[in-house]
Amino acid sequence: MDTQTKTSNLKDFEVNIKIKLAFLWTAVTLCYLYGDYFELYVPEKTTGLLNGDNLLNSPMKLLSASILLAIPAVMVFLSIFLKPKFNRFLNIxxxxxxxxxxVLIAFTSLTPWKSFYVFLALLESVITSLIVFYAWKWPKDL
Structure with a gap:
């Protein structure tokens, strides 16, 4: 038996839609974290953080950003534990x-020092589009 025959017989398992969605939300969350971390290397970013000259320069803006960025992390949990009908609706x-x-962030960040941010924003857009696609195609009971 040759190597090609052995590898063509590898068993693949169907992954439950809830697990797929949870992992996709995990990937989105990680991209957000990496983007925010890498942004610290942009010139003058840390200076703005120290002197308060930044986008999140008030308690309400910081809270709003925290709530917005908590949603994908919470969707990891919700994608596993919600009932299918509401789960599908919420993921879409x-x-x-x-x-x-x-997509909006990608197009408003088109500067040389933010090219990493554009890349991550476009990658996140692809991942969240996959979330919508998989949720839309949620398997039905026969």
């Missing part, structure tokens, strides 16, 4: 919302 709704936000 929030997936579309975050896809739109990330």
């Amino acid at each position: 709704l929030i997936g579309i919302f975050f896809t739109a936000i990330m």
Whole structure:
């Protein structure tokens, strides 16, 4: 038996839609974290953080950003534990919302020092689009 025959017989398992969605939301969350971390290397960013000259320069803006960025992390949990009908609806709704936000961020961040941010925003848009696609195609009972 040759090597090609052995590898073509590898068993693959169907992954439950809830697990797929949870992992996709995990990937989005990690991209957000990496983007925010890498942004610290942009010149003058840390100076703005120290002197308060930044986008999140008030308690309400910081709270709003925290709530917005907590949603994908919470969707990891909700994608596993919600009932299918509401789960599907929520993944489609929030997936579309975050896809739109990330496309907007990508197009408003087109500077050389933010090219990493554009890349991550576009990647997040692809991932959230996949979330919408998988939720839309949620398997039905026969």
